[in-house]
Amino acid sequence: MKKKPSSVTRRDALKLTAAGLSSLAFPPASVSAQDSALPFGTQFPELDSLATGEWWVAKTKMPGKGKAKGGGASKPPSMDVPREDVVAFALYTYQAGVLKMTAQLFPLKPGEVREARLEVQRDGAWKEVAKAEVLYPGWDVHFRVEGWDASVSVPYRVRHGERAMFEGLIRRDPVDQExxxxxxxxxxxxxxxxxxxxxxxxxxxxxxxxxxxxxxxxxxxxxxxxxxxxxxxxxxxxxxxxxxxxxxxxxxxxxxxxxxxxxxxxxxxxxxxxxxxxxxxxxxxxxxxxxxxxxxxxxxxxxxxxxxxxxxxxxxxxxxxxxxxxxxxxxxxxxxxxxxxxxxxxxxxxxxxxxxxxxxxxxxxxxxxxxxxxxxxxxxxxxxxxxxxxxxxxxxxxxxxxxxxxxxxxxxxxxxxxxxxxxxxxxxxxxxxxxxxxxxxxxxxxxxxxxxxxxxxxxxxxxxxxxxxxxxxxxxxxxxxxxxxxxxxxxxxxxxxxxxxxxxxxxxxxxxxxxxxxxxxxxxxxxxxxxxxxxxxxxxxxxxxxxxxxxxxxxxxxxxxxxxxxxxxxDGRKVAGYLPELVFEGAADPVVQVIEDSTGDLLYTVRVSGSRFQPRVYALGTHTVKVGRDRPDAHTLASLQPTPSAEAAGQRVLHGAGGKGN
Known part of the structure; x- marks a missing residue:
């Protein structure tokens, strides 16, 4: 029996194989439906049976087909669609310059290519940016594009063969929206x-x-x-x-x-x-x-x-x-x-x-x-x-x-x-x-x-x-x-x-x-x-x-x-007092972290809004405040004593303490 696909990327699979986890590597792209009629073993013939083996053959004698367990039968959509409709849908995310997209295909038939392509449109022209194998069982395909520019919206299309296609838009990251x-x-x-x-x-x-x-x-x-x-x-x-x-x-x-x-x-x-x-x-x-x-x-x-x-x-x-x-x-x-x-x-x-x-x-x-x-x-x-x-x-x-x-x-x-x-x-x-x-x-x-x-x-x-x-x-x-x-x-x-x-x-x-x-x-x-x-x-x-x-x-x-x-x-804890007001010169919206000295408890880490912030605390002992641009790693103010009144707490001025947040 062929090895089963996992939820790791090819890059991850290679790393895992090197670590002695070769069972998680991908199967060859040439695997076909006939090769794995019972991909989850003879104990589980019911698993994914509508999309495995000779899925295009009506399975009228197998009990429970299409039933939504937990109450009542309901018929799922047909898995046999016109071949120009075989790319069912796609969904995506992006983070730190990496676009990841999953396209879901309807089951493929013997002889159909087990590969799909991702194209994006730039300057009015379509360009292929990734291709990947269609995995079995599951009929899903995964694209990973590094160096992704999330500042602009880009039309995309997932293609299979010559005719099948699903289109959408990879939206720009809306960092400017309030x-x-x-x-x-x-x-x-x-x-x-x-x-x-x-x-x-x-x-x-x-x-x-x-x-x-x-x-x-x-x-x-x-x-x-x-x-x-x-x-x-x-x-x-x-x-x-x-x-x-x-x-x-x-x-x-x-x-x-x-x-x-x-x-x-x-x-x-x-x-x-x-x-x-x-x-x-x-x-x-x-x-x-x-x-x-x-x-x-x-x-x-x-x-x-x-x-x-x-x-x-x-x-x-x-x-x-x-x-x-x-x-x-x-x-x-x-x-x-x-x-x-x-x-x-x-x-x-x-x-x-x-x-x-x-x-x-x-x-x-x-x-x-x-x-x-x-x-x-x-x-x-x-x-x-x-x-x-x-x-x-x-x-x-x-x-x-x-x-x-x-x-x-x-x-x-x-x-x-x-x-x-x-x-x-x-x-x-x-x-x-x-x-x-x-x-x-x-x-x-x-x-x-x-x-x-x-x-x-x-x-x-x-x-x-x-x-x-x-x-x-x-x-x-x-x-x-x-x-x-x-x-x-x-x-x-x-x-x-x-x-x-x-x-x-x-x-x-x-x-x-x-x-x-x-x-x-x-x-x-x-x-x-x-x-x-x-x-x-x-x-x-x-x-x-x-x-x-x-x-x-x-x-x-x-x-x-x-x-x-x-x-x-x-954070709904009762406020016991206030530390000196922080004034950030030359910076805005820094990250501020407050730690209670007697317990070592990290009370909160937040990005503040603007150039002033009055830290609140929940006990009257001394506290440590850390400040930075994206992490609290640029300045440390130790042994700050709170007062019950915000007005009586005074000020501390920090120069270049943070950076502009979104």
Missing amino acids: EIVIANMSCNSSRTTGLRPEIIDNLKSQNPDVLFFAGDQTYRHTEHTAGWIEFGLQFREIMRDRPTICIPDDHDVGHPNLWGENGKLSTLPGNADGGYMYPVEYVNQVQRQQSWHLPDSPDPAPVERGITVYFTRMTVGGVDMAILEDRKFKSGPAGKIPQMGPRPDHINDPSYDPKTIDLPGLQLLGERQEKFLRDWGQDWTGAAMKAVLSQTAFCGAVHMHGKEKDRLLADLDCNGWPQTPRDRALEEIRRAWAVHLCGDQHLAVMVKQGIKEFGDGPYAFTSPALVNTIYGRWWHPLDEKPGPNPIPGSPLPWTGDFKDGLGNRISMMAYANPPDIQDEKQRADGYGLVRFNKKHRQITFECWPRFADVKKDPQGQFPGWPITVDMQAN
């Missing part, structure tokens, strides 16, 4: 087939700078290529001309839920023992198809069994995004904590103590991603504001699961558990004054996270399901009362401070409960938009129903939105 907009999306039900014109029309009108798909792009568990192509056809008209972030979640890799536990093999039904149940080759194919085009990971070593990683960073228009894999390293609950519900990951015992399941050694992001977040938070190269993007929420902001009256106390599939590593993750996000964007929960919510106190952590926005037919969820406190400190004037009855079923502190700001999960117009389908205003250092969160008409009703968001917050409010 506002950068990220579309936040997830959970695209495969039960509802066909295109998504109502979403696409709205997004075209709103014109986001970045698309973020947080996971569950497809629910065709064992048929990822067919499901991925279906997703691409639905969203290609908006993806073709702007940077797109795609990260797979549990259903994308065929799981009902996923606790990756560093890549181990899962053998328990429901997978609560942790790990992946399908072959490494299938997991890597899914990740490669969805996420290869992301900027290179700063820590690309595979996890156990050779499963690849993709966590990374990406900066667009001065907004620096940390892209996390908050499933891959997370511990599975089965066998580690007592079962206190109908299954290992559901807790319905009201007498349980959340502290008893917050055990030493349990992981959420894992040590590698925690280190990545710490480093990312201190590097502000090209950045004025920061955001963290991941699959799911760092809290359990849900009460009803599946049905409107089915109450669940705690769901360990959310990232409110394990609690201690959850708190560590939020502390790193807070240190950068970043917001957190995610999906997965099928319920749109906006919360202010609490770590040690209510409101001391960052803001977090969970997008609604794009198409919410798989699993309904509702926010519905048992006593049907608001919590302390409710949102003044909110149209929603249950805002304020609450503890989730895991004991985590959350301040509920807005939620979008579905009035009727059976009615397509009342399921609370939709998407989010997040606007980063670099001039005023503010973030505005918008939440749009799927069937809204943004042109006719520009105010037609879900009740409770929009919500605007100050960037600095992502």
Whole structure:
């Protein structure tokens, strides 16, 4: 059997081979469908069967073909298309002068060339800038172009053979825009087939700078290529001309839920023992198809069994995004904590103590991603504001699961558990004054996270399901009362401070409960938009129903939105005092870092706006301040004593302390 393709580039493959990991190298370009009719082995004939082997032959006798597990059959698009349409779609990103693009092809037939080309248009002429092999299984192709000039927009086209072509635009980096907009999306039900014109029309009108798909792009568990192509056809008209972030979640890799536990093999039904149940080759194919085009990971070593990683960073228009894999390293609950519900990951015992399941050694992001977040938070190269993007929420902001009256106390599939590593993750996000964007929960919510106190952590926005037919969820406190400190004037009855079923502190700001999960117009389908205003250092969160008409009703968001917050409010700790005001002569918008001397705790590292900044602190002992252009590495001010009053703190003048930010 031929070797399977991996999610690494040719350059990476050569490096890995040199390190003794030759099993990750690419297969030869001449491999054909007939050669690998069962590319994932005889144990898994169902995996990607609609796009492997003699895929063009109707497979009417094989059960489960085209079914979206989790409820009901739905027919995927045909894989057999006119050959001029064989390039289905493309998606791209660029970072630090490197353009990466993935093109997804429909399955090829015997004798068709296994190569595609990337052409760009400059000065009115088309020029080929890259060519690459079409990988099997998966039928994806990957282009990497170094030395990319992101200051201009460039038309592109992906070509296969003589006739097949997909065209789009590689947008310039909008560094001069005052506002950068990220579309936040997830959970695209495969039960509802066909295109998504109502979403696409709205997004075209709103014109986001970045698309973020947080996971569950497809629910065709064992048929990822067919499901991925279906997703691409639905969203290609908006993806073709702007940077797109795609990260797979549990259903994308065929799981009902996923606790990756560093890549181990899962053998328990429901997978609560942790790990992946399908072959490494299938997991890597899914990740490669969805996420290869992301900027290179700063820590690309595979996890156990050779499963690849993709966590990374990406900066667009001065907004620096940390892209996390908050499933891959997370511990599975089965066998580690007592079962206190109908299954290992559901807790319905009201007498349980959340502290008893917050055990030493349990992981959420894992040590590698925690280190990545710490480093990312201190590097502000090209950045004025920061955001963290991941699959799911760092809290359990849900009460009803599946049905409107089915109450669940705690769901360990959310990232409110394990609690201690959850708190560590939020502390790193807070240190950068970043917001957190995610999906997965099928319920749109906006919360202010609490770590040690209510409101001391960052803001977090969970997008609604794009198409919410798989699993309904509702926010519905048992006593049907608001919590302390409710949102003044909110149209929603249950805002304020609450503890989730895991004991985590959350301040509920807005939620979008579905009035009727059976009615397509009342399921609370939709998407989010997040606007980063670099001039005023503010973030505005918008939440749009799927069937809204943004042109006719520009105010037609879900009740409770929009919500605007100050960037600095992502650190909500109580201020104990102020250090001397910093005045930067000959420089503007430097990076400032504040460290508490008695504990060594790095309080925050941020790019300030303008030529003056008054550092705030949370204890009255001495502090150290570091300042620099993109990192806090040019000046150090030691043993600064805070005063309770900002006016009494005085000034410190720094010469040439920083540089102009975006």
